[in-house]
Amino acid sequence: TTNTTTGATTFNFEEYMIGKAKSVHKALDMAVTVKHPEKIHEAMRYSLLAGGKRVRPVLCIAACELVGGDESTAMAAACAVEMIHTMSLIHDDLPCMDNDDLRRGKPTNHKVFGEDVAVLAGDSLLAFAFEHLVAATPTGEVSPEKIVRAIGELARVIGAEGLVAGQVVDIDSEGAVDVDLEQLEFIHIHKTAKLLEGSVVLGAILGGGSDEEVEKLRKFATGVGLLFQVVDDILDVTKSSEELGKTAGKDLVADKVTFPKLMGIEKSREYAGKLIKDAKEQLKEFDQEKAKPLIALADYIAYRQN
Amino acid sequence: ISSSTSQFDLRTYWTTLIEEINQKLDESIPISYPEKIYEAMRYTALDKAAKRAPPVMCITACELFGGHRTAAFPTACALEMVHAASLIHDDLPCMDNDQVRRGHAANHVVYGEDMAILAGDALFPLGFSHIVSHTPREIVPETRVLKVIAEIARTVGSTGMVAGEFLDLEGGQNAVDFIQEKKFGELAECSAVCGGILAGANEEEIQRLRRYGKAVGILYQVVDDILKEKAKSDGEIKRRGKSYVSVYGLDKAKEVAEDLRAQARKELDTFESYGEKVIPLYSFVDYAADRGFSVGG
Numbered sequence: 001t002t003n004t005t006t007g008a009t010t011f012n013f014e015e016y017m018i019g020k021a022k023s024v025h026k027a028l029d030m031a032v033t034v035k036h037p038e039k040i041h042e043a044m045r046y047s048l049l050a051g052g053k054r055v056r057p058v059l060c061i062a063a064c065e066l067v068g069g070d071e072s073t074a075m076a077a078a079c080a081v082e083m084i085h086t087m088s089l090i091h092d093d094l095p096c097m098d099n100d101d102l103r104r105g106k107p108t109n110h111k112v113f114g115e116d117v118a119v120l121a122g123d124s125l126l127a128f129a130f131e132h133l134v135a136a137t138p139t140g141e142v143s144p145e146k147i148v149r150a151i152g153e154l155a156r157v158i159g160a161e162g163l164v165a166g167q168v169v170d171i172d173s174e175g176a177v178d179v180d181l182e183q184l185e186f187i188h189i190h191k192t193a194k195l196l197e198g199s200v201v202l203g204a205i206l207g208g209g210s211d212e213e214v215e216k217l218r219k220f221a222t223g224v225g226l227l228f229q230v231v232d233d234i235l236d237v238t239k240s241s242e243e244l245g246k247t248a249g250k251d252l253v254a255d256k257v258t259f260p261k262l263m264g265i266e267k268s269r270e271y272a273g274k275l276i277k278d279a280k281e282q283l284k285e286f287d288q289e290k291a292k293p294l295i296a297l298a299d300y301i302a303y304r305q306n
Numbered sequence: 307i308s309s310s311t312s313q314f315d316l317r318t319y320w321t322t323l324i325e326e327i328n329q330k331l332d333e334s335i336p337i338s339y340p341e342k343i344y345e346a347m348r349y350t351a352l353d354k355a356a357k358r359a360p361p362v363m364c365i366t367a368c369e370l371f372g373g374h375r376t377a378a379f380p381t382a383c384a385l386e387m388v389h390a391a392s393l394i395h396d397d398l399p400c401m402d403n404d405q406v407r408r409g410h411a412a413n414h415v416v417y418g419e420d421m422a423i424l425a426g427d428a429l430f431p432l433g434f435s436h437i438v439s440h441t442p443r444e445i446v447p448e449t450r451v452l453k454v455i456a457e458i459a460r461t462v463g464s465t466g467m468v469a470g471e472f473l474d475l476e477g478g479q480n481a482v483d484f485i486q487e488k489k490f491g492e493l494a495e496c497s498a499v500c501g502g503i504l505a506g507a508n509e510e511e512i513q514r515l516r517r518y519g520k521a522v523g524i525l526y527q528v529v530d531d532i533l534k535e536k537a538k539s540d541g542e543i544k545r546r547g548k549s550y551v552s553v554y555g556l557d558k559a560k561e562v563a564e565d566l567r568a569q570a571r572k573e574l575d576t577f578e579s580y581g582e583k584v585i586p587l588y589s590f591v592d593y594a595a596d597r598g599f600s601v602g603g
Binding site for chain 1: 338339340342343344347391392395398400401418419420421423424426427428430431432433434435438439447448449451452455456459460462463464465468469471472473475476477
């Protein structure tokens with residue numbers, strides 16, 4: 001339990017996360033219903049409702065609330081980013097990609113529904129993310145202009161300039177001996193940080209944030225996204241499988257390039273420290289009371305033990 | 307109308323538009339790092355053998371209602387991008403397992419299955435971001451942009467083209483009507499509807515475009531099936547997927563084609579007040595039914 005005690009009130013992060021994850025789960029459950037053809041929709045729901053911490057949707061809602069919007073203002077966008085995240089996991093797990101049989105302890109989508117359905121369920125989630133963003137964002141609160149802007153942002157961060165670029169360079173770097181820090185950062189900024197950036201930026205735009213606020217939150221999210229990966233790499237080296245809840249030392253065995261491998265454990269820890277400091281710096285000019293969820297989320301990502 | 311239709315030169319109209327569309331598409335997918343993914347996207351999206359039927363339909367429908375071509379071009383390109391994305395994924399070994407597309411090696415044959423998955427995954431959002439970044443706001447209000455995006459997303463999604471492909475792979479033979487409607491009718495429908503939305507057509511006009519586009523799309527495919535069946539009796543082309551002909555037989559398929567042609571033309575009746583601009587839409591129906599010439603590389 002992480003209780004951040006700054007100022008008069010105590011912020012209970014765990015309670016906040018659980019509460020938000022619940023609302024997000026409920027909204028996702030209602031957004032993707034089983035209709036004809038049933039198998040496709042069941043496959044979409046299987047991965048979408050498999051659980052997980054819902055970090056991206058919570059970031060989206062927290063950013064929206066920080067700039068003055070409500071949870072309901074950003075809920076459609078929060079669902080959309082989770083649909084995209086799920087879609088990228090489904091496609092990533094395919095035999096022609098990472099070929100993973102398990103995801104969060106459960107058989108992967110293509111193991112249950114077959115490869116053809118897994119490809120199509122992913123494509124459907126991608127498309128539905130945009131349809132849902134348009135259909136379910138409350139038009140009484142958010143202007144069409146803002147929704148259009150949000151769509152542009154989401155499309156950009158997940159495409160060939162964003163998420164896909166990270167996956168391509170990641171595939172290319174597998175087994176390569178000459179991957180440098182610049183390339184490693186490129187992979188993580190695109191593969192992980194871009195969608196976190198999109199999540200936060202969508203929330204900020206829809207919540208009515210000024211351009212300046214949106215850009216500050218964009219920097220915050222990029223830093224936190226990179227931080228997420230640096231910490232992941234450190235944990236893989238320093239923790240046991242039991243502590244992680246997944247196979248430790250996986251990166252070493254897979255001969256994957258990691259931050260500890262390129263700069264050593266100590267320097268990686270220093271780098272993580274710098275990233276968290278810079279990320280929080282971006283939040284300084286916001287209302288500190290309202291900024292607590294995002295600060296706590298950043299702390300959680302930096303100091304998590306698994 | 308029928309006499310002026312015969313004077314209208316669809317072939318020139320279409321090939322001229324294809325050139326413009328190809329140029330816009332070329333500009334809309336510039337190569338940057340990592341180059342490989344952009345090359346894979348361009349390989350299918352810029353295929354010179356493509357007929358560009360969805361963009362042509364979109365632009366023509368937009369012009370019918372007095373919309374300017376520049377209002378429709380970004381959406382026209384987006385339609386071709388999402389079209390390419392679904393073709394790339396449909397051709398994969400775990401799907402239709404096609405090695406050849408439009409006379410060239412399929413995307414995954416050239417770039418590998420992993421890149422083919424990612425090229426598709428990148429072309430879908432590029433379509434949306436292209437509409438947002440390139441549609442001229444001074445002539446197209448945001449509300450219309452949103453409608454177009456929702457229309458395209460629904461069309462390519464789980465109740466649209468995905469549903470058609472899924473039932474083509476796993477559904478029984480009796481699913482053929484649904485498959486034809488979803489796999490081939492949906493994109494033509496969406497293309498016509500998007501053109502109308504961009505130009506500010508009213509709700510009733512949009513519904514007509516919807517029925518018109520769907521009928522033309524299915525008609526094209528049914529006639530394709532009939533032509534392939536004829537070619538097969540000459541002993542060469544092997545059929546894949548489910549077709550009207552294989553389920554209902556040649557005579558019934560021809561009957562269906564005649565009905566669709568009549569339906570599509572009927573939807574256009576009320577648009578005759580728009581004058582000559584409706585003529586290309588009539589000629590698409592005739593082309594889908596008769597194939598008087600061939601377009602694309």
